[in-house]
Every structure is written in structure tokens, then in C-alpha cells.
Amino acid sequence: xxxxxxxxxxxxxxxxxxxxxxxxxxxxxxxxxxxxxxxxxxxxxxxxxxxxxxxxxxxxxxxxxxxxxxxxxxxxxxxxxxxxxxxxxxxxxxxx
Amino acid sequence: xxxxxxxxxxxxxxxxxxxxxxxxxxxxxxxxxxxxxxxxxxxxxxxxxxxxxxxxxxxxxxxxxxxxxxxxxxxxxxxxxxxxxxxxxxxxxxxxxxxxxxxxxxxxxxxxxxxxxxxxxxxxxxxxxxxxxxxxxxxxxxxxxxxxxxxxxxxxxxxxxxxxxxxxxxxxxxxxxxxxxxxxxxxxxxxxxxxxxxxx
Numbered sequence: 001x002x003x004x005x006x007x008x009x010x011x012x013x014x015x016x017x018x019x020x021x022x023x024x025x026x027x028x029x030x031x032x033x034x035x036x037x038x039x040x041x042x043x044x045x046x047x048x049x050x051x052x053x054x055x056x057x058x059x060x061x062x063x064x065x066x067x068x069x070x071x072x073x074x075x076x077x078x079x080x081x082x083x084x085x086x087x088x089x090x091x092x093x094x095x096x
Numbered sequence: 097x098x099x100x101x102x103x104x105x106x107x108x109x110x111x112x113x114x115x116x117x118x119x120x121x122x123x124x125x126x127x128x129x130x131x132x133x134x135x136x137x138x139x140x141x142x143x144x145x146x147x148x149x150x151x152x153x154x155x156x157x158x159x160x161x162x163x164x165x166x167x168x169x170x171x172x173x174x175x176x177x178x179x180x181x182x183x184x185x186x187x188x189x190x191x192x193x194x195x196x197x198x199x200x201x202x203x204x205x206x207x208x209x210x211x212x213x214x215x216x217x218x219x220x221x222x223x224x225x226x227x228x229x230x231x232x233x234x235x236x237x238x239x240x241x242x243x244x245x246x247x248x249x250x251x252x253x254x255x256x257x258x259x260x261x262x263x264x265x266x267x268x269x270x271x272x273x274x275x276x277x278x279x280x281x282x283x284x285x286x287x288x289x290x291x292x293x294x295x296x
Contacts, residue, residue, distance in 0.1 A: 016165055046294055049290075090131070
């Protein structure tokens with residue numbers, strides 16, 4: 001079955017190592033930036049860096065980059081729903 | 097062909113992801129709670145966050161990132177048919193989980209020592225916002241730690257399956273799904289860390 005071979009992508013140890021390096025680097029930046037007072041920007045920077053780290057984990061460690069379009073769409077929907085959930089709560093909280 | 101066992105690889109993966117979505121939404125609800133209270137008590141959350149140990153928090157972040165790498169490596173090795181390396185890296189992941197829990201215990205014990213636990217007499221004397229901050233801290237890191245413990249149990253079962261060749265080069269979806277669970281534990285910590293230890 002040739003199609004069976006196609007559905008398993010093997011993440012190379014080298015790629016995994018590069019991703020680990022990036023994650024550690026982003027962690028160092030997160031901690032470093034938090035020591036500088038930027039006011040509200042601090043929260044924005046911290047969340048942007050955390051989201052970037054999360055994306056790296058999902059795409060590479062969790063193989064999402066190599067999954068079918070169907071699976072990618074489902075995962076995207078899940079996080080979209082979470083974003084709507086948090087976003088709409090803030091329409092209430094922030095403008096009360 | 098008579099003893100052919102039907103395996104649905106895509107179905108197994110999809111089922112795991114659907115379960116993980118419930119986990120994401122469980123923590124998502126608490127993240128909403130956190131952000132709503134952070135909006136209300138930014139100053140108190142800042143004071144609360146300053147009392148947490150950034151060194152232990154950072155160390156645990158590094159430990160979890162290393163463990164995410166090691167379980168991903170274990171999956172790569174079993175896919176390449178290197179059973180021994182897959183076993184070693186699964187053991188390393190369990191070891192990292194254990195180190196995480198030891199750090200967490202040290203951290204929590206220090207907090208208890210300072211009279212800080214959910215709704216403790218000491219916290220009730222402080223501002224309402226600080227009390228809420230520590231309440232959320234114990235709830236969210238506690239639930240996360242429970243997931244770490246469950247992850248250790250799941251990974252230990254995977255060690256047994258690897259040894260018994262239930263998981264092998266042809267059939268590794270169990271290890272992949274256990275890995276996905278472990279990555280979600282890491283993913284949640286990636287957000288918990290800046291929200292609690294680095295708040296400004």
C-alpha cells in the first residue's frame with residue numbers, strides 16, 4: 001500500500017533539535033523582556049512570544065505541519081473558537 | 097490474512113485530538129477567568145506575581161521544553177525502528193516530568209511556609225485582588241501538575257508497551273497519542289509561565 005507510506009511523516013532529530021533551540025531562545029527572550037518595564041506592551045509581548053512558542057510545538061512536535069488538511073482545519077477551528085470565547089468575554093469586561 | 101487486525105490510524109489520531117480540545121477548553125475557561133480578574137486588579141496581580149520564584153518557574157519551563165523534545169525524539173526513533181533509543185527517550189521524558197514535580201513541590205512548600213494557600217488567613221488580610229491571584233495560581237498550576245502526574249502514568253504504560261513490542265515500527269500510534277497529550281501539558285505551561293511568573 002503506497003498510500004499508507006505517505007501518511008507517516010518522520011520528524012528528523014535535527015529538526016526537533018532546532019525547534020528545541022528556538023523554544024529555549026524564545027523563553028530566554030520572554031524572561032529578559034519581562035525585566036524591562038514597557039507598561040501594557042509587556043503583556044502583549046509576553047503573549048505574542050508564548051503564542052509563537054505554542055505554534056512551534058503544535059506545528060513540529062505535534063506534527064501538525066505534516067497532517068492532512070482535514071486535521072489542520074479541525075485544530076484551527078478549535079483555537080478559533082477559543083479566541084472567540086476569550087475575545088467576546090472581553091467585549092463585556094473591557095467596556096463595562 | 098485471516099488474523100488481520102483492522103487499524104484506523106487517522107481515526108485514532110482524530111480521537112486523541114478531539115479529547116485534547118476538551119482539555120484546551122477546560123484550561124481556556126480558566127484563562128478567561130484569569131484575564132478578567134487581571135483586567136480588574138492589574139496592580140494586585142503584579143504584586144502577587146513578584147512573590148513567585150522566577151528562577152524555579154524558568155527552570156520548570158526549560159525542563160518541560162526538554163521533555164517535549166525527548167518524547168518527540170522517542171517517536172522519531174520508534175518510527176525508524178530504533179526501539180532502544182525510543183525507550184531511553186521515553187524514560188528521559190518521565191524523568192523530566194518527575195523533576196518538574198519536585199520543583200513544584202519545593203515552590204508550593206515555600207508558599208505554604210509563608211502562610212499562602214487558597215483563602216488562608218494571611219491572604220484574607222491582604223487585598224482582594226492578591227487573594228484572587230493566589231487562588232488562581234494554586235488552581236491552575238495545581239490542575240496542570242495533575243496533568244503532569246497523569247502524563248507520567250501514561251508514559252509509564254508506553255514504556256511497558258514498548259518493552260512488550262505492542263508499540264513497534266509498524267504500529268506506533270499509541271506512543272504518538274501519548275506524545276500529543278504530553279505536548280498539550282507543555283503547551284499549557286507555555287502560557288501559565290508568563291501569566292503567573294512574569295506579570296507586570
